[in-house]
Amino acid sequence: MSPTLDDVYAAAERIGPYIHRTPVFTSAAIDELVGAHVIFKCENLQKIGAFKIRGASNAVLSLSEYAVQSGVATHSSGNHAAALAQAARWRGIKATVVMPENAPAVKVAAVRGYGARVELCKPTLQARESTLASIVSETNASVVHPYNDVRVIAGQGTVALEMLEQATLDAIIVPVGGGGLLSGIALTTKPLKSGTLVYGAEPENVDDAYRSLQSGKLMPAPNATSIADGLLTALGDITFPIIRRDVAGIMTVSEVDIIAAMRLIWERLKLLVEPSAAVPLAALMVNSAQFAGKQVGIVLSGGNVDLDNLPW
Amino acid sequence: MSPTLDDVYAAAERIGPYIHRTPVFTSAAIDELVGAHVIFKCENLQKIGAFKIRGASNAVLSLSEYAVQSGVATHSSGNHAAALAQAARWRGIKATVVMPENAPAVKVAAVRGYGARVELCKPTLQARESTLASIVSETNASVVHPYNDVRVIAGQGTVALEMLEQATLDAIIVPVGGGGLLSGIALTTKPLKSGTLVYGAEPENVDDAYRSLQSGKLMPAPNATSIADGLLTALGDITFPIIRRDVAGIMTVSEVDIIAAMRLIWERLKLLVEPSAAVPLAALMVNSAQFAGKQVGIVLSGGNVDLDNLPW
Numbered sequence: 001m002s003p004t005l006d007d008v009y010a011a012a013e014r015i016g017p018y019i020h021r022t023p024v025f026t027s028a029a030i031d032e033l034v035g036a037h038v039i040f041k042c043e044n045l046q047k048i049g050a051f052k053i054r055g056a057s058n059a060v061l062s063l064s065e066y067a068v069q070s071g072v073a074t075h076s077s078g079n080h081a082a083a084l085a086q087a088a089r090w091r092g093i094k095a096t097v098v099m100p101e102n103a104p105a106v107k108v109a110a111v112r113g114y115g116a117r118v119e120l121c122k123p124t125l126q127a128r129e130s131t132l133a134s135i136v137s138e139t140n141a142s143v144v145h146p147y148n149d150v151r152v153i154a155g156q157g158t159v160a161l162e163m164l165e166q167a168t169l170d171a172i173i174v175p176v177g178g179g180g181l182l183s184g185i186a187l188t189t190k191p192l193k194s195g196t197l198v199y200g201a202e203p204e205n206v207d208d209a210y211r212s213l214q215s216g217k218l219m220p221a222p223n224a225t226s227i228a229d230g231l232l233t234a235l236g237d238i239t240f241p242i243i244r245r246d247v248a249g250i251m252t253v254s255e256v257d258i259i260a261a262m263r264l265i266w267e268r269l270k271l272l273v274e275p276s277a278a279v280p281l282a283a284l285m286v287n288s289a290q291f292a293g294k295q296v297g298i299v300l301s302g303g304n305v306d307l308d309n310l311p312w
Numbered sequence: 313m314s315p316t317l318d319d320v321y322a323a324a325e326r327i328g329p330y331i332h333r334t335p336v337f338t339s340a341a342i343d344e345l346v347g348a349h350v351i352f353k354c355e356n357l358q359k360i361g362a363f364k365i366r367g368a369s370n371a372v373l374s375l376s377e378y379a380v381q382s383g384v385a386t387h388s389s390g391n392h393a394a395a396l397a398q399a400a401r402w403r404g405i406k407a408t409v410v411m412p413e414n415a416p417a418v419k420v421a422a423v424r425g426y427g428a429r430v431e432l433c434k435p436t437l438q439a440r441e442s443t444l445a446s447i448v449s450e451t452n453a454s455v456v457h458p459y460n461d462v463r464v465i466a467g468q469g470t471v472a473l474e475m476l477e478q479a480t481l482d483a484i485i486v487p488v489g490g491g492g493l494l495s496g497i498a499l500t501t502k503p504l505k506s507g508t509l510v511y512g513a514e515p516e517n518v519d520d521a522y523r524s525l526q527s528g529k530l531m532p533a534p535n536a537t538s539i540a541d542g543l544l545t546a547l548g549d550i551t552f553p554i555i556r557r558d559v560a561g562i563m564t565v566s567e568v569d570i571i572a573a574m575r576l577i578w579e580r581l582k583l584l585v586e587p588s589a590a591v592p593l594a595a596l597m598v599n600s601a602q603f604a605g606k607q608v609g610i611v612l613s614g615g616n617v618d619l620d621n622l623p624w
Contacts (some may be wrong), residue, residue, distance in 0.1 A: 044582045263619065270356045270584040270615035303582035307575065307624060
């Protein structure tokens with residue numbers, strides 16, 4: 001039930017013709033500020049503006065010819081929705097996505113722009129799941145979960161394959177919401193580079209991954225809010241065991257730290273990143289002593305930010 | 313008195329160890345929107361966040377050992393100031409820059425951050441020139457003009473050397489203020505690729521280049537204002553003859569067009585650009601029929617934008 005390094009290699013081959021091999025950026029000013037050499041993996045420059053296209057396209061391209069006739073469906077706060085819509089368009093099949101009615105307008109518009117049907121629902125996990133269930137019973141669509149899915153996790157793991165080729169890293173810090181990206185990167189990195197430690201970073205307000213690792217059991221944070229709207233979800237029963245096994249630790253950061261890191265990335269790298277993508281740099285800045293002098297990889301997970309609602 | 317292609321090659325060799333060979337970006341969504349294949353040259357990712365470091369560093373590195381002892385000085389609305397400060401730091405000499413008191417705070421802070429002395433003055437060309445004259449008489453510093461200087465023009469021309477290696481181009485559209493970048497790119501492109509036409513783009517509000525080319529003589533627009541604050545200057549007596557000789561035309565765009573193009577670049581390329589850098593894409597969008605199906609190079613001239621004063 002857990003994806004392996006071979007699954008990640010297979011995903012890389014499957015999705016390679018569709019996705020970008022994203023560049024890495026560096027900044028002398030940021031290096032000086034944090035006292036480490038920071039390598040930013042620019043998944044904000046990925047297709048659909050986020051890493052999510054990797055997992056979604058791996059799942060859609062893995063479906064049988066029979067299954068795809070009924071299309072695909074999912075619920076998502078945004079980037080996975082756009083990713084599934086784009087992946088479905090590539091394969092020429094139908095996609096339906098359930099989105100919370102408070103999702104950023106730019107993300108809802110993007111999903112519709114990729115040709116998917118959008119169903120808005122109340123912004124609770126329960127409403128999302130019940131709306132999705134009724135769509136599936138109506139259409140028989142294949143569900144592609146945003147993170148708790150072995151095909152999705154294997155697809156996200158391809159980020160690590162590229163990073164480990166692009167730089168020598170002592171550590172990689174990854175934003176963690178549902179844990180698809182973090183588990184994919186961790187399960188890829190550990191067998192390939194045992195000396196490269198993988199850390200998760202999440203908002204203090206939504207510290208379910210931190211508390212779940214502390215307690216050894218899933219501890220959702222149901223009604224939490226954060227400016228990092230991509231990280232409001234909780235770990236799943238597939239991502240959690242991988243994270244327990246392969247992740248070196250989880251760091252939490254305040255909302256103020258997230259906004260400061262986001263602004264620093266905008267001003268110094270000249271790159272738009274969404275708040276969720278700034279969480280790892282915020283964690284590095286708060287824990288800079290731990291990483292002094294190290295080569296640290298940071299995953300800039302996405303760049304789909306609503307320019308009419310900036311936090312400064 | 314006019315720089316040549318050989319001067320541009322010499323500049324490339326001189327500044328190569330200090331500056332970035334910046335990447336080019338493309339966007340399928342923007343291509344579809346404008347009906348051309350657009351290649352964006354990312355000088356917003358250049359050192360100091362703008363192409364200006366090319367010309368400034370070429371000038372500073374060209375100075376004699378005797379001359380540098382008195383340092384360098386200039387006046388600039390922003391990016392040239394930061395560029396001269398950075399170039400002076402690389403060479404280990406003093407720099408003094410005269411800046412208008414309404415220059416964006418982020419640009420003034422950047423100049424001081426590079427170790428230069430900043431003298432603020434009234435935001436008129438006259439005040440800038442008289443303040444600079446008094447500094448020069450006091451310090452005997454070498455003046456590095458922001459654009460009307462053969463060493464600066466040759467340095468800016470290195471942008472074209474890179475672009476012509478990075479892509480096959482039917483046209484290049486360049487923002488024009490004082491004309492240092494436009495003249496440098498035009499004098500480099502014409503002898504290397506006679507089939508690649510070079511165009512200038514400027515705000516309607518500050519259409520001195522357009523009117524000067526129409527009339528055949530310098531026509532400054534003294535009190536003009538535009539959101540494209542880097543383009544408020546007028547052509548000089550060195551840049552103008554080159555532009556008359558080597559540029560295919562000047563296009564003008566409205567403030568609304570500039571803001572729309574800037575936002576499109578932010579949303580689609582995930583790149584921060586300053587308003588001046590969005591003027592060429594605005595010109596392409598307004599004149600899309602003329603460039604239909606062509607390979608069009610766009611110079612994203614800089615990314616130093618004040619995040620507290622965005623135009624939306």
